[in-house]
């Protein structure tokens with residue numbers, strides 16, 4: 001039975017919002033009285049998209065950080081494993097809680113589960129409330145003139161800019177009151193989130209999961225990167241972006257915190273209220289994330305099928321060995337291989353290179369986007385169902401995009417344009433490190449004496465191209481003719 005309402009604790013159900021600051025559910029619960037924060041791991045309720053290996057690494061460390069912060073505030077994090085509803089009801093019984101609060105998720109399986117959980121909790125006499133802790137705007141708030149969802153980004157972005165400014169972030173509660181009965185908890189280690197084989201060893205050099213790590217990353221970005229962001233964001237060799245994506249996915253930081261910090265830095269930066277180009281471009285990128293959630297919410301089937309369903313009729317390749325070569329960064333196209341190796345080593349890949357490797361998989365190898373999305377899902381620390389699905393469908397040409405489906409990136413031209421000196425290529429492909437430009441972008445065209453001098457043995461340490469881009473392009477355009485006949 002719940003305790004009397006003044007002393008009965010409220011359960012805060014943590015999910016992809018692993019922080020204390022700007023946490024509407026935590027603020028709501030702590031204003032009511034004692035708080036029981038809980039994280040529940042239950043892969044079976046994720047609709048086939050349970051966190052992949054790299055995400056689990058992040059989750060482990062982010063939970064560690066959250067757990068320490070909550071203990072400092074006065075109410076330690078409870079860790080459980082099991083179906084959400086049963087676990088929440090058990091916990092309510094054990095602590096005498098009168099209700100549960102959480103910040104919303106928008107993946108189709110999460111929406112279905114949360115709706116059912118909310119109704120069941122209320123039937124049991126508990127309160128159940130949800131809040132927006134993960135988006136600038138709810139997916140249903142931004143509407144076209146006729147009240148429907150947007151299908152392309154630019155008008156969506158304009159509507160976001162015209163909408164009321166996202167609310168200022170909430171302050172973290174100063175202290176938290178624990179429940180009188182301390183509930184039992186697993187240890188974070190008991191969740192078994194860390195990999196058994198140590199392929200994650202370099203992650204530690206690149207990332208600091210958790211709220212403090214996110215704040216540090218944001219502060220570095222605002223100090224050193226944001227002013228040049230509009231240009232540098234497309235250059236994979238430099239630190240030209242915020243690298244906040246895994247923090248945003250797991251909610252180590254909320255988008256409102258980022259949005260307002262960028263605005264404040266822009267105004268305080270001596271520009272008398274005028275937004276710098278870097279800051280404006282950055283806010284626009286944050287709204288790409290919003291748009292991905294908007295599309296996911298209004299088109300939930302896109303996690304499995306192409307938004308433009310005629311793409312399902314293309315004669316996609318089932319060549320598993322080609323997929324394997326792509327996954328292991330051995331396609332023979334340096335920019336593609338560098339990206340896939342960056343992904344393997346760091347759990348992250350630069351956005352420009354994500355587009356190039358995605359185009360190569362779907363257009364040069366004619367492998368369905370879903371295979372690429374699955375690989376990214378397992379290997380990215382920022383794997384996010386909305387952004388990953390959106391990104392892959394955009395690259396494949398079958399998603400919410402105004403560009404024509406027959407846009408096919410030329411991996412060599414992309415490499416020469418965005419990594420002109422080959423710095424990014426040399427960082428990730430040591431076997432080509434002594435090869436100069438322009439040959440490093442297309443080593444198979446280099447004269448034998450140049451290859452010899454650089455110590456490069458093509459077809460041995462580094463492979464020859466697995467396909468000829470021009471031929472692959474023609475083959476794909478041929479395969480895509482079926483789209484024309486479907487009326488595109």
Ligand SMILES: Cc1cc2nc3c(=O)[nH]c(=O)nc-3n(C[C@H](O)[C@H](O)[C@H](O)COP(=O)(O)OP(=O)(O)OC[C@H]3O[C@@H](n4cnc5c(N)ncnc54)[C@H](O)[C@@H]3O)c2cc1C
Pocket residue numbers: 233241242243244245246248249285286287288289290292349350351352354355358376380382383384385387388389390391392395
């Ligand atoms: C094939 C493909 C798959 C992708 N999969 C994911 C994914 O699983 N998770 C993910 O967070 N992003 C994904 N993206 C989008 C984008 O590549 C990353 O958000 C970005 O590279 C993260 O680096 P950053 O934080 O330094 O970005 P910044 O350039 O600093 O951008 C700031 C933030 O804006 C958001 N953002 C920027 N670009 C995009 C975009 N195109 N779509 C959605 N959000 C965006 C991210 O939250 C990002 O952290 C994917 C893109 C492609 C082409």
